[in-house]
Each structure stands twice: as structure tokens, then as C-alpha cells.
Amino acid sequence: MSQLAEPRTMTAERPGGDALVSVRNLTKRFPITRGIIFQREIARVHAVEDVSFDIFPGETLGLVGESGSGKSTTARLITKLIDATSGSVVFDGQEITGYSRRQMRPLRREMQMIFQDPYSSLNPRQTVGQIIGSPYAIQGGERNVRRRVQELMNRVGLNPEHFNRYPHEFSGGQRQRIGVARALALSPKLIICDEPVSALDVSIQAQILNLLEGLQQDFNLTYLFISHDLSVVRHISDRIAVMYLGHVVEVGSAEELYENPKHPYTASLLSAVPQGTGGGHHRVVLAGDVPSPIDPPPGCVFHTRCPKARMVSGSPDEVPENCRTEFPPLGEVEPRHLAACWYPLKAGEELRQAAHR
Amino acid sequence: MSQVHASPRGEPLLEVRDLRVHFPTPDGVVKAVDGLSFSVRRGETFGIVGESGSGKSVTCLTALGLINRKSALVEGEVFFKGRDLLKLSNEELQKIRGKELAMIFQDPFACLHPMYRVGDQLVEAVQIHDDMSRKAARERVVELLAAVGIPRPRERVRDYPHQYSGGMRQRAMIAMALLHNPDILIADEPTTALDVTVQAQILELIERIKEEFQIGVILITHDLAVIADVAQTVMVMYAGRSMELGARDAVFDKPLHPYTWGLLESIPRVASKGELLVPIEGAPPSLINVPPGCPFHPRCPHRFSPCDDQRPDFKDRGGGHPEACHLSAEDKRRLWSEREARRTKVAV
Numbered sequence: 001m002s003q004l005a006e007p008r009t010m011t012a013e014r015p016g017g018d019a020l021v022s023v024r025n026l027t028k029r030f031p032i033t034r035g036i037i038f039q040r041e042i043a044r045v046h047a048v049e050d051v052s053f054d055i056f057p058g059e060t061l062g063l064v065g066e067s068g069s070g071k072s073t074t075a076r077l078i079t080k081l082i083d084a085t086s087g088s089v090v091f092d093g094q095e096i097t098g099y100s101r102r103q104m105r106p107l108r109r110e111m112q113m114i115f116q117d118p119y120s121s122l123n124p125r126q127t128v129g130q131i132i133g134s135p136y137a138i139q140g141g142e143r144n145v146r147r148r149v150q151e152l153m154n155r156v157g158l159n160p161e162h163f164n165r166y167p168h169e170f171s172g173g174q175r176q177r178i179g180v181a182r183a184l185a186l187s188p189k190l191i192i193c194d195e196p197v198s199a200l201d202v203s204i205q206a207q208i209l210n211l212l213e214g215l216q217q218d219f220n221l222t223y224l225f226i227s228h229d230l231s232v233v234r235h236i237s238d239r240i241a242v243m244y245l246g247h248v249v250e251v252g253s254a255e256e257l258y259e260n261p262k263h264p265y266t267a268s269l270l271s272a273v274p275q276g277t278g279g280g281h282h283r284v285v286l287a288g289d290v291p292s293p294i295d296p297p298p299g300c301v302f303h304t305r306c307p308k309a310r311m312v313s314g315s316p317d318e319v320p321e322n323c324r325t326e327f328p329p330l331g332e333v334e335p336r337h338l339a340a341c342w343y344p345l346k347a348g349e350e351l352r353q354a355a356h357r
Numbered sequence: 358m359s360q361v362h363a364s365p366r367g368e369p370l371l372e373v374r375d376l377r378v379h380f381p382t383p384d385g386v387v388k389a390v391d392g393l394s395f396s397v398r399r400g401e402t403f404g405i406v407g408e409s410g411s412g413k414s415v416t417c418l419t420a421l422g423l424i425n426r427k428s429a430l431v432e433g434e435v436f437f438k439g440r441d442l443l444k445l446s447n448e449e450l451q452k453i454r455g456k457e458l459a460m461i462f463q464d465p466f467a468c469l470h471p472m473y474r475v476g477d478q479l480v481e482a483v484q485i486h487d488d489m490s491r492k493a494a495r496e497r498v499v500e501l502l503a504a505v506g507i508p509r510p511r512e513r514v515r516d517y518p519h520q521y522s523g524g525m526r527q528r529a530m531i532a533m534a535l536l537h538n539p540d541i542l543i544a545d546e547p548t549t550a551l552d553v554t555v556q557a558q559i560l561e562l563i564e565r566i567k568e569e570f571q572i573g574v575i576l577i578t579h580d581l582a583v584i585a586d587v588a589q590t591v592m593v594m595y596a597g598r599s600m601e602l603g604a605r606d607a608v609f610d611k612p613l614h615p616y617t618w619g620l621l622e623s624i625p626r627v628a629s630k631g632e633l634l635v636p637i638e639g640a641p642p643s644l645i646n647v648p649p650g651c652p653f654h655p656r657c658p659h660r661f662s663p664c665d666d667q668r669p670d671f672k673d674r675g676g677g678h679p680e681a682c683h684l685s686a687e688d689k690r691r692l693w694s695e696r697e698a699r700r701t702k703v704a705v
Contacts, residue, residue, distance in 0.1 A: 274556075
């Protein structure tokens with residue numbers, strides 16, 4: 001992955017302008033221990049492995065992948081809610097990897113999160129006013145908190161008179177609006193949206209997506225948008241990074257990635273999405289399950305299920321040697337379109353169904 | 358109603374007529390299902406789509422007799438093979454449930470007992486209905502686990518549920534549902550808890566089973582795209598009522614009800630980037646205070662005079678399939694094509 005580590009290749013993705021967030025070779029392994037007094041480490045969960053990408057000001061970077069692919073861990077590493085095993089995160093020009101809690105505090109104004117579950121991310125004992133106002137209570141610097149909170153409520157589509165109500169008096173969609181207002185309170189630069197619409201009904205989902213898009217324009221926000229729903233990610237993102245078993249396997253513009261996927265995993269993932277057009281589309285059904293991140297496969301982590309590798313070898317039971325032995329670097333396959341694959345798909349190439357089960 | 362089915366294969370297997378399920382609560386009566394009629398045929402996937410609280414699951418639980426009738430008012434008829442399920446005693450229902458009518462649920466993590474081996478749980482399910490030796494039952498279980506695509510089933514029957522992945526657990530649940538060759542399989546959000554690639558596997562499996570065993574499948578989901586991919590007939594539910602019922606292509610290409618329009622416009626489609634999402638204003642109503650007239654009228658941009666006090670009949674108004682909206686067929690055609698044009702214009 002060496003060439004990728006140089007910032008030069010990454011900024012080539014989008015020339016001009018410095019990245020707001022630069023993630024380089026970020027790795028997080030969670031130890032699994034056994035024993036009570038002498039905790040021996042018996043294994044490690046490879047949650048995030050050697051991940052690098054940039055987020056540019058004003059854009060929405062979508063992060064997609066199945067459960068357990070490391071999307072949320074990546075978000076928690078960027079916000080330094082957990083410490084990385086290795087690698088670096090540069091936020092707005094500052095290398096924050098080694099920062100202490102105290103050093104992080106002023107930066108927390110600049111990065112906020114919106115969570116998936118609007119039922120468990122709001123304190124049921126606080127009024128909406130207290131919830132949205134709590135960033136001011138922590139960070140200070142606002143005299144007329146009440147007026148400011150009511151402005152925010154108005155902006156996100158809540159009735160400002162409901163200032164004194166409790167979260168249980170609101171519906172799921174309205175609660176998510178409260179979460180959005182809280183994230184906006186300190187006028188952050190970066191908002192990390194971790195599955196913000198996954199728990200909502202479709203008609204409400206669209207309301208929240210439109211709200212997020214409107215806010216981005218008004219306040220020039222940068223989003224890292226995490227979701228497992230590929231249609232939603234495509235709708236809202238400018239660029240998309242696809243994760244599989246802790247690795248970023250493909251990065252490209254939303255358009256490019258969906259029209260012309262390079263990595264076989266991205267292609268299979270897209271083909272698995274119901275099109276809503278009434279059956280009949282070519283679906284690559286991946287055999288088996290995602291391998292365990294405790295013991296990820298050697299070489300390319302996707303080789304155990306990869307249909308393309310089997311097309312290259314010409315046999316359903318064999319994959320080329322380099323797929324088995326070496327992880328392919330995330331390199332530019334086409335301008336500003338990166339993929340980590342030894343045999344990236346060519347334009348228009350279709351994956352044949354891997355015969356084996 | 359018979360003309361609505363695109364591919365009629367024989368008589369209806371399950372027929373629901375004017376079903377009402379009301380739950381009295383201290384705050385008022387929750388009208389979970391309010392006058393619902395539909396039928397399901399052999400070899401058909403019948404999709405029920407709606408938002409949370411629209412009565413999808415209650416309908417199916419009622420059909421299976423899984424609603425406590427002491428705490429709920431159930432009216433109407435559910436005919437299955439010539440018998441009204443709502444009139445059967447609990448003992449009689451128990452003979453049908455899990456045998457001729459099987460169900461799989463959303464959360465495969467909650468449906469298997471964590472302390473018993475998967476195989477033992479399935480064997481128990483075999484022996485409830487069939488007088489079969491443990492050994493023979495185990496053979497049957499292994500055979501079915503193989504049929505639903507569990508690798509090395511002879512070893513995996515000895516595993517505990519936590520040793521299975523989410524997709525495998527759902528496969529095991531499907532195997533359990535199939536043990537007695539049911540006539541109808543009710544799948545309540547079978548893929549909602551699963552990742553897209555696993556969802557594709559499970560949907561394909563259900564489709565294959567339907568063809569192989571020639572059963573009727575009722576697929577309940579909130580995901581329009583899933584319904585569009587696998588169902589032949591689609592019923593759109595809102596506030597415990599059916600808004601629209603028709604063949605899949607008819608409902609998705611020429612939808613007749615403004616609620617269906619709203620649903621279709623509020624999902625981003627993978628195939629087309631940059632379309633405007635048009636959310637439905639407001640939120641679904643409380644089932645205690647369902648709006649009078651058409652339950653959708655407070656959120657409907659096309660409402661007019663009769664909508665707020667006359668409940669629209671569920672019938673074919675000339676659009677090709679039955680729906681519950683006061684607008685005339687011409688108005689619907691015009692309004693839908695206007696909305697389609699507006700939507701695609703933004704995309705260009």
C-alpha cells in the first residue's frame with residue numbers, strides 16, 4: 001500500500017483544495033483476552049486495516065459496507081472516541097492521532113455526530129431544549145442559549161414552542177431532527193452521520209435526507225455518511241468509499257462507482273441491491289458469509305468469495321496466486337477512481353456467477 | 358377481486374375477508390386492522406408493503422391465531438382450505454400452525470433458543486406434528502438443512518445458534534418452516550436484519566422453495582424494492598387498511614393511490630442519480646385516532662371535498678385494479694404522469 005500512503009496520490013483524486021480530514025494507514029485491532037487477573041491476549045479482531053482516504057471541505061463522502069466491515073470503527077477513530085492501533089488522522093491541518101482528551105476538546109466543536117437510533121441517542125430525562133443546548137453547556141460561548149436553540153429547532157423543522165417537551169413526545173423522524181439540531185449547535189465543519197436514516201420509515205427517510213442536503217448547502221458542511229443502504233448513499237454522496245472486512249476496497253465518485261465498479265466486491269454488492277424495477281436483472285449472488293475478522297484470509301481478504309478471481313483462474317475452486325498471497329494496493333485504476341484489486345473489472349465487464357457454493 | 362391476479366393458478370389458498378382487529382386500551386381502541394380483504398394463491402408471492410404500524414404483521418399473526426383473542430376484538434373471516442381459521446379452537450389451530458401454515462420472522466437471532474442445539478430445535482419441530490422416531494426426524498432435518506443451503510449439514514446440526522451467522526440462522530428458520538411441507542409460508546420482514554448480499558441469497562432461496570414446493574408465499578416488508586423484485590401481487594397498506602392491490606407491474610408502473618405515489622417518490626433508486634426525493638409530509642397517524650374519511654387525507658396533496666368525511670370504498674374505479682381513493686381514474690392518470698414528469702425533470 002506504499003504508493004497510497006503518499007498524500008500526493010490521494011489528493012490527485014480531487015486536485016486543488018486541501019482535505020479537511022486525511023486518514024492514512026489507519027489500523028485498529030481489538031484484543032481478545034482470556035483470564036481474569038492475567039489477561040492474556042489470545043487473538044485480535046482486525047476491525048480496520050490500513051485504511052486511507054481524504055474528505056474534502058463541502059463534500060459528502062459515503063462509506064458503505066456490510067455489518068462488521070469497519071465503517072463505524074473508522075468513524076470512531078476519526079473522532080478519537082477510540083484510539084488507533086497505528087496510522088494517522090489529520091483533521092483541518094492538525095495531526096490528532098496523539099492528542100489527549102484535553103487537546104481534543106476544542107476540536108470537538110468542529111466535528112459532530114448524528115447517530116442511527118434516535119430513541120437511544122437522546123436522554124429521556126432531558127427536555128429538547130436541554131438536549132440541543134447541551135453543546136453550549138459543555139463548550140460555552142453562547143449567551144442566549146434559548147434563542148439559539150429555538151432558531152436551530154426552527155431550521156431543522158421542529159416547532160420552537162416544543163422547547164420544553166421530552167423526547168418521548170416526538171415521533172422517530174422528529175427525534176432524528178433533534179439529533180441533527182444538536183449536531184449543528186456548535187456550527188461544526190464535519191458531521192459524521194452514522195446510519196442516520198436506517199431506523200426510519202421510508203416516507204420519513206426522505207424528509208431527513210432532504211434536510212441534511214439543505215443544511216449542507218446553507219452551512220457549507222462536510223459529511224461523512226455511513227450507511228449500509230446503497231441507494232441512500234448514492235443519493236446523498238459525492239464520493240463513495242466501499243469497505244470490506246476492515247479494508248477500503250474502492251473509492252470513486254458516486255457516479256463512477258455505481259456505473260462502472262472496478263472492484264468485484266463492489267460489483268457484487270451493487271447487483272445484490274433490489275432494483276425495484278421488477279426482477280430480471282443480473283444478480284451475482286456471493287457464496288457463503290463474510291469471513292471472521294479475527295482470522296481474516298491471507299492476501300486479498302475478498303479472494304475466498306471473489307467471482308472475478310475464479311473467472312481469471314478459469315476454475316470455480318482456484319484463485320490466482322497473487323490474490324491468495326498479497327493484498328493488492330489501493331491504486332488508481334482510472335483517474336480519481338481507486339480500487340484495491342489485482343484484476344479490476346473493465347468497463348462493461350460482467351461478473352459470471354461463481355459456480356461453487 | 359379475481360381479476361387482479363396476473364397469474365392465477367387455481368383457487369385461492371388463503372382468503373381474508375373484511376378482517377378487523379381492534380385492541381381496546383386505556384387510551385382508546387387501537388384499530389390495527391380495519392376492513393381488509395385479499396387472497397393468496399398457490400405458487401404466488403403476495404407482497405404486503407407498508408410503514409411501521411400499518412397493520413402488516415397483525416394481519417398475519419391474526420391469520421395464524423397468534424393474537425390473544427381475550428385482549429383483541431377480531432372480526433371477519435380467514436378462509437384456508439375451506440375452513441375459517443378465526444372460528445377454530447386453539448387445539449385445532451395448533452394442528453395447522455407450523456404444519457400447513459408456516460411463518461418466518463424478522464429476527465433470526467431471537468427465534469432460536471440460544472441454549473439448545475439447532476438440530477435439536479428442528480427435531481422437536483418435526484416431532485410436534487409427526488409421529489416419527491428421533492433418528493428419522495434427524496434425517497429429515499439434515500435433508501432440509503442441505504436443501505436450504507447450509508454447508509456440511511450433518512455436522513452443523515450439532516451447533517448452537519451462536520455458531521451460525523445471521524444468514525445461516527435465517528436459513529435454519531426457513532428449514533424449520535418447511536419441515537412439514539406447508540401450503541403457505543408467511544415471511545415477516547425476513548431480510549430486514551440482514552446485509553444486502555445475504556438478503557439476495559435469502560430472497561433467492563425463498564423464490565426457489567416456492568417453485569419447488571409450489572406453495573403460496575406472503576412476504577411482508579417495508580422495502581418497496583424487495584417487493585418489486587420478488588412479488589407477483591402487491592398490497593399497499595396504510596393505517597390498517599389496504600390502499601391498493603394489484604399485479605406487481607401495475608402497482609409499480611401505474612400506481613393509483615396517492616400514498617403509493619408518495620412512497621415511490623420518497624425512496625432513492627440506485628439506478629437513477631440526482632432525482633429529487635419528495636417526502637410525504639407529516640407522519641403516519643395514531644391508530645387510536647385514525648383520521649375520518651380516507652386515513653391518508655391529512656398528508657395527501659390531492660385531497661378534495663369527500664376525502665375528510667367519507668371513507669373511500671376499496672374497489673376498481675377504472676384504473677385496472679382495486680384501490681381506495683376518491684379521485685377518478687382519469688384524474689389519477691393525469692396526476693401521476695404530472696408527478697412523474699416533475700420528478701424526472703429534476704433528474705435531468
